[in-house]
Amino acid sequence: MSQPCNTLERYAFFERMPGLIVLIFVGFLVLIIVGAIFGNAQRQKRIAALEAWSASLGLSFEPRKNRRFEKRFAEFACFKQGNDRYAYNLAHGRYEGRRVYAFDYHYTTTSTSTDSKGRTTTRTHHHHFSAVILEPNIPLKPMLIRPEGFGDRIANFFGRNDIDFESAEFSKRFFVQAEDRRWAYDVLHARTMAFLLDQPPHVIEFEPGRVLILRNRRVMDASQFHTAIHIADQLLDGLPDYVRQQQLESLS
Numbered sequence: 001m002s003q004p005c006n007t008l009e010r011y012a013f014f015e016r017m018p019g020l021i022v023l024i025f026v027g028f029l030v031l032i033i034v035g036a037i038f039g040n041a042q043r044q045k046r047i048a049a050l051e052a053w054s055a056s057l058g059l060s061f062e063p064r065k066n067r068r069f070e071k072r073f074a075e076f077a078c079f080k081q082g083n084d085r086y087a088y089n090l091a092h093g094r095y096e097g098r099r100v101y102a103f104d105y106h107y108t109t110t111s112t113s114t115d116s117k118g119r120t121t122t123r124t125h126h127h128h129f130s131a132v133i134l135e136p137n138i139p140l141k142p143m144l145i146r147p148e149g150f151g152d153r154i155a156n157f158f159g160r161n162d163i164d165f166e167s168a169e170f171s172k173r174f175f176v177q178a179e180d181r182r183w184a185y186d187v188l189h190a191r192t193m194a195f196l197l198d199q200p201p202h203v204i205e206f207e208p209g210r211v212l213i214l215r216n217r218r219v220m221d222a223s224q225f226h227t228a229i230h231i232a233d234q235l236l237d238g239l240p241d242y243v244r245q246q247q248l249e250s251l252s
Contacts, residue, residue, distance in 0.1 A: 046221065047089060053222035054091035059100065062090045069103070073133060075207040078214070082107035082127065091225070096233055099135035102225045104128060130220035132228040134211045136236050138247045143178040143187065143206040145196075147216075167193045173201075192238045199231055200224075211236065 047063055054061035069087035070079040079085065090103040105128070112122045148162075163176040163184050170193040178184040187206075188196075205212040213228045220228065 059091040059093035082109045084108045101133040129217040131214035134232045141183040145204040147201040148175045
């Protein structure tokens with residue numbers, strides 16, 4: 001006698017299914033809309049904070065996309081990755097006697113996957129990071145300073161050594177490459193190494209006319225931008241007088 005009742009209950013459940021599906025769909029839609037609204041509010045809040053920070057340093061601020069940025073700073077490889085490349089939220093001007101650019105950067109990459117039926121799907125991935133560029137008043141030589149990674153230690157084991165310094169702690173925590181090793185030792189003297197050891201880890205790249213600094217390819221807030229500028233400033237201010245003189249003489 002219970003089988004008909006069970007059958008009726010199943011029919012009643014399936015009759016309610018369309019309504020449940022609609023409710024689930026509406027719930028997901030509401031979550032997406034709320035997430036989009038919250039994300040946009042956070043972006044606008046960050047832009048306002050960056051604009052206020054820029055003004056406090058006497059810098060101009062341009063939130064719009066700048067697609068010519070990579071050509072202007074073509075010496076840096078990080079601006080040549082992927083497609084749809086542009087800088088945005090750009091703060092620029094003179095600060096502490098040097099030309100400064102603080103900005104976010106965007107590029108896209110694609111990945112293709114194939115399912116068990118041989119169908120391929122291509123996805124576009126959006127990448128964002130922040131960086132600072134300083135233009136000093138003297139020419140520089142190429143050099144890369146970045147946090148040491150596990151892969152670097154493996155490479156060192158097989159003889160692909162980076163530059164080692166008197167400070168064992170600095171050599172352990174930082175990977176340094178330079179065409180001119182003497183230049184690396186001149187720039188990274190004891191005081192500068194001690195300073196960098198006390199700072200959050202950044203990637204620092206010297207090119208002949210500029211210094212680039214970024215933080216693990218992450219987007220920075222205003223205080224982190226300020227820290228990055230401070231680190232680059234201290235590196236340049238810490239150059240010994242004889243190094244400055246040598247670099248200035250190289251112009252003549």
